Amino acid sequence: MGPRLKSLAATLVALLLVALCLWAAQWQYHRGVARHALNTQITSQVNSPPVPFATLLAEPQSHEWQKTTLSGNFVSGKQVLLRNQYSNGAFGYHLLQLFQEVGGSEIWINRGWIAAGKSAVAAPLLPEEDLADTTLIGRVRLDRTLPHGSFFALPTRNQSGLIKQWNAANSLTTPAVPFYLDLLSTSSKNLVPQSPVELPELSDGPHMAYALQWIFFAGLVLYGRFLIRRR
Structure with missing residues (x-):
């Protein structure tokens, strides 16, 4: 060449x-x-006024990250643990529980972070259930924003171990309500999350x-x- x-x-x-x-x-x-x-x-959405729950049912995509208020009660035994979650450097889970709104809609509520069990096969200690009527304030999250991780169900009273692995698309949404809520506060002291779900890091990177x-x-x-x- x-x-x-x-x-x-x-x-x-x-x-x-x-x-x-x-x-x-x-x-x-x-x-x-x-x-x-x-x-x-x-x-902008986090700092905006709460949106009525009925409005969310009609158009949830426009209200992600906004707060909403709804009344109803949690459903017994309908709980899901989302693993691979951390709080202050400690490994644990996010606890989600099905909530029945007074209008009849069912929606999954992220009740916050709980510590992991003593071993990989030991179930974590779940907080006591409170099935009484309550009013809660939650932050709207779309199902596409669920954190990556594995889903599995634990019965409320059985702490013997994991019994079923769930798929996020099938277990954490219902056909009527294609979103879930991060629990921020509630009228029942027993349901106030000890470690609420935090917002993602809001830096431009x-x-x-x-x-x-x-x-x-x-x-x-x-x-x-x-x-x-x-x-």
């Missing part, structure tokens, strides 16, 4: 690397924009810095090609 062909090949490789760097920069930029928009939406970094790499490639050509 002659010098001219080698120079042309080196230039083409450099241009390809520049294109890849610019693509990566654009990808990181759009990720940063999307994350900022999501954080802004969450902040390092995406914009990564985008600038990739642009810098593209500049280095061009500068390096220029120096090689001068030789």
Whole structure:
């Protein structure tokens, strides 16, 4: 291969690397924009007034992260544990329980974090059930925002172990209510979560810095090609 062909090949490789760097920069930029928009939406929804439960039933997608108030009672034995959850560095579960609203709708309520059992096969200690009528305030979550993890059912009174693994799409939603609530407060002292579900981290992350970094790499490639050509 002659010098001219080698120079042309080196230039083409450099241009390809520049294109890849610019693509990566654009990808990181759009990720940063999307994350900022999501954080802004969450902040706005969290600070907005509570939405009526009837409105949620009609259009839940527009009210994610907003608060709502509803009355009814928890259903005995209808509990789900979501594992691989942490609170202050400790391993545990999120406890979800089915709630029957006074209008007849059934909805899963995330009652917060509970500590894991003493071993991997030991069931955690569940809080006592309170099936009396209560009024609660919860934060709206869509089923697509469920944390990744494995689902399995535990009977209320049987602490002997895990008895059934559930699929998130089939176990935590009902055809009538395609969302769930993070429990924030309740009129019953027995149901107040000791470790409520926290909001996700609302930072924009390092995406914009990564985008600038990739642009810098593209500049280095061009500068390096220029120096090689001068030789």
